[in-house]
Amino acid sequence: MSRIVCVHSFRGGTGKSNTTANLAATIARQGRRVGIVDTDIQSPGIHVLFKLDPDTIGHVLNDYLYGRCAIADAAYDVSDRLRVRQGEIAAVSGACFLIPSSMQPGEIARILREGYDVELLNDGYRELIRELALDYLFIDTHPGLNEETLLSIALADVLLLVMRPDRQDFQGTAVMVEVARNLAVPAMYLVVNKALRSLDLNALKRQCETTYGVEVAGILPLSEDVARLASEDVFCIAYPEHQVSQEYRAIAARVG
Numbered sequence: 001m002s003r004i005v006c007v008h009s010f011r012g013g014t015g016k017s018n019t020t021a022n023l024a025a026t027i028a029r030q031g032r033r034v035g036i037v038d039t040d041i042q043s044p045g046i047h048v049l050f051k052l053d054p055d056t057i058g059h060v061l062n063d064y065l066y067g068r069c070a071i072a073d074a075a076y077d078v079s080d081r082l083r084v085r086q087g088e089i090a091a092v093s094g095a096c097f098l099i100p101s102s103m104q105p106g107e108i109a110r111i112l113r114e115g116y117d118v119e120l121l122n123d124g125y126r127e128l129i130r131e132l133a134l135d136y137l138f139i140d141t142h143p144g145l146n147e148e149t150l151l152s153i154a155l156a157d158v159l160l161l162v163m164r165p166d167r168q169d170f171q172g173t174a175v176m177v178e179v180a181r182n183l184a185v186p187a188m189y190l191v192v193n194k195a196l197r198s199l200d201l202n203a204l205k206r207q208c209e210t211t212y213g214v215e216v217a218g219i220l221p222l223s224e225d226v227a228r229l230a231s232e233d234v235f236c237i238a239y240p241e242h243q244v245s246q247e248y249r250a251i252a253a254r255v256g
Helices: 016-028 061-065 105-114 119-131 147-155 167-182 201-212 224-229 243-255
Strands: 003-008 033-038 095-099 136-140 158-163 187-195 215-221
Touching: 003 016, 003 147, 016 033, 016 095, 016 136, 016 158, 016 243, 033 119, 061 105, 061 119, 119 136, 119 147, 147 167, 158 167, 158 243, 167 187, 167 201, 187 201, 187 243, 201 215, 215 243
Parallel strands: 003 136, 003 158, 033 095, 033 136, 158 187, 187 215
Antiparallel strands: none
16 A cells, blocks of 8 residues: 655744655565655645756646646656666666755746645645555645645654754744644654764653654764765665765654
8 A cells, every 4th residue: 555755844944855765665676666746836846856957857746737738748757867877777676756846936926926735745646656556645745834745744744853953943843843743644753863972862852752752763973974965866875885865764663
C-alpha cells in the first residue's frame, strides 16, 4: 500500500526541502517507486536539488491546478539523479518522480492573487499514486499554516515536522504538533536539523520528546559540507557515506 509522507515546518529555513529530497532519494535507491510534489508554490525550489532547469521544464503543478494538464503530465523522472559517484544506480527497480511548481513570476503572482482549488490536490495525489504506481508520495509543503498545508497534513499517513533547535522553532513546532493531533495524523515524527555538534544530542532528543510527546526520528548535525554543496545536488547522493547521509537513512527507516 502506498504511503503519503508530508514534510512540513512552521518556519522557513529549516531545511525542509533538503530533508524531503534526501529522504525520497534514499528510499528510491532502496528499490521503491517514489514521487515528490513541490506544493511550496509561493517559493518553489526542490527542482534545483534534482538539477531540473526551470527554462526547459514543460508542465508544472500550476498547470494541473488551473486545468491545463493532467498531474501525471507534470511528473519528471529524475531517477538518473540517483546515481552515486561510481556511476551506478543502487536499486535498478527503484524510481523517483518530481512534480515541480512554476518559477515564473507571473504564475507565482497568480497563485498569490487568485489562489486555487485545494481539493484538486487531493485528487492529484491519488491520481499520481495510481498512474505512477508509487510506493511513497512525498509532499514538500509551504511553511506555516494555510488551507493547502492543512489538507496535505490531513491526507498524510506520516507527518515529518522539521525544526531547528532554537526558541522560535520550539514555539512554532508546538503549534504544528497540536494541529496535527487535531487532524488525527496516523504517525508523526520530529526531525531536528542544523544541530550544533557541541550540543548533547541525546539530551536534545529527550527534551524534544518530553516537550511535544512526539518521537524524534533523527537529529541532523549542522554541517559545513551541506552548506558547501549549496543545493547543487541531493546530499546523500553526493556524499553517501557522510554522517548526515547515514542519519537520513535512519530517518527513512522510521518513515517506512
